[in-house]
Amino acid sequence: MKTGPSDLWKRINETNLSRESLGDLSSFKSDKANFKIALWNPATNGMRYLKFLIYNLAADLGPADLERLRRTRNRSFGRPLTVRVAGQDICLDYLQAALETGFLEKHGAPLAGADIVEVGAGYGRTAHTILSNHDARSYTIIDLDNCLDLSRRYLSRVLDRRRFSRLRFKRAEDSASWSKRRYDLALNIDSFAEMDPATVRVYLGFIRRSCAWFYAKNPVGKYSDPSLESAPQPAAHRVARRMGLLRRVIDVHDQAAVAAETGRFLSAYRPKGWTVAGHGWARPWSFYWQALFRKEAR
Numbered sequence: 001m002k003t004g005p006s007d008l009w010k011r012i013n014e015t016n017l018s019r020e021s022l023g024d025l026s027s028f029k030s031d032k033a034n035f036k037i038a039l040w041n042p043a044t045n046g047m048r049y050l051k052f053l054i055y056n057l058a059a060d061l062g063p064a065d066l067e068r069l070r071r072t073r074n075r076s077f078g079r080p081l082t083v084r085v086a087g088q089d090i091c092l093d094y095l096q097a098a099l100e101t102g103f104l105e106k107h108g109a110p111l112a113g114a115d116i117v118e119v120g121a122g123y124g125r126t127a128h129t130i131l132s133n134h135d136a137r138s139y140t141i142i143d144l145d146n147c148l149d150l151s152r153r154y155l156s157r158v159l160d161r162r163r164f165s166r167l168r169f170k171r172a173e174d175s176a177s178w179s180k181r182r183y184d185l186a187l188n189i190d191s192f193a194e195m196d197p198a199t200v201r202v203y204l205g206f207i208r209r210s211c212a213w214f215y216a217k218n219p220v221g222k223y224s225d226p227s228l229e230s231a232p233q234p235a236a237h238r239v240a241r242r243m244g245l246l247r248r249v250i251d252v253h254d255q256a257a258v259a260a261e262t263g264r265f266l267s268a269y270r271p272k273g274w275t276v277a278g279h280g281w282a283r284p285w286s287f288y289w290q291a292l293f294r295k296e297a298r
Helices: 007-014 032-037 047-059 063-071 092-106 125-133 145-158 197-210 234-241 255-259 262-269
Strands: 082-085 088-091 115-119 138-143 167-171 183-189 211-219 275-281 288-294
Touching (some): 125 145
Parallel strands (some): 115 183
Antiparallel strands (some): 211 288
16 A cells, blocks of 8 residues: 655655654744645745735634634744734635634544544645644544654644644655554545546545545646746646646636636545535635535444
8 A cells, every 4th residue: 555755755754844844843833844735935925915915815714714714823833934813813825724624524524533544744734724723532643754744843832731642743755654543534634636547446445434524625737827937947847747537627717717626626536435515616726626525434
């Protein structure tokens, strides 16, 4: 059963997420590590536009979203790029985590008292948000070594001892340590599109067998936009386009083109025999979709 790193992630682990680059976490949210796992490098598009984006999104948050953020303490650790709205410093990472948690709540996903597993957690912002807002029984993170080390160190700094004790950190390669357990809810946010297709299918098989609900948030396809590339990297782009289950190149700035791919997204990620509990656009990225799937009762 293959669950090791793809060629794309081998490259990332040697560059943006090398152990040397993760030596000091004091400002990693504003550095190349986080620009690879959670936030695109704003130097490409301009810090001004990134902050305008965050501000506009944050200004539209409802009371429940703002309350989720308020409960998620220590979000300022790592010096994130923030704006101030409704008396809170808000970054794009946690803004998305609040929206993801709201989507799960809206569509009835089990959270309180649940055993949750997340495949590919980045530095752990979704785990931090869910554990700060819901009394989950356990939260298992399955990841590659460098990211696992990052999320363990980060979450130990931002969560209190009681919540941190509910976390389980499992190496992706050690499938025997996580594949035989049962979970109420599985999560995958923006990493299945970066894995070898065979690896994604292994994880989807595990989710179908071992989980009752599944939340997926990923791109509906690939893109090619020369206007965004100041220094093209053809080799890296070729590797990226081979990753994931949805590899069709689309115009990600065309709403109709994105909408036309949502059926393929649901088909690709819906485990056989499961139902769609809810789905929709995953703000702010134009070509990201999210869906919550539920196993049929037998």
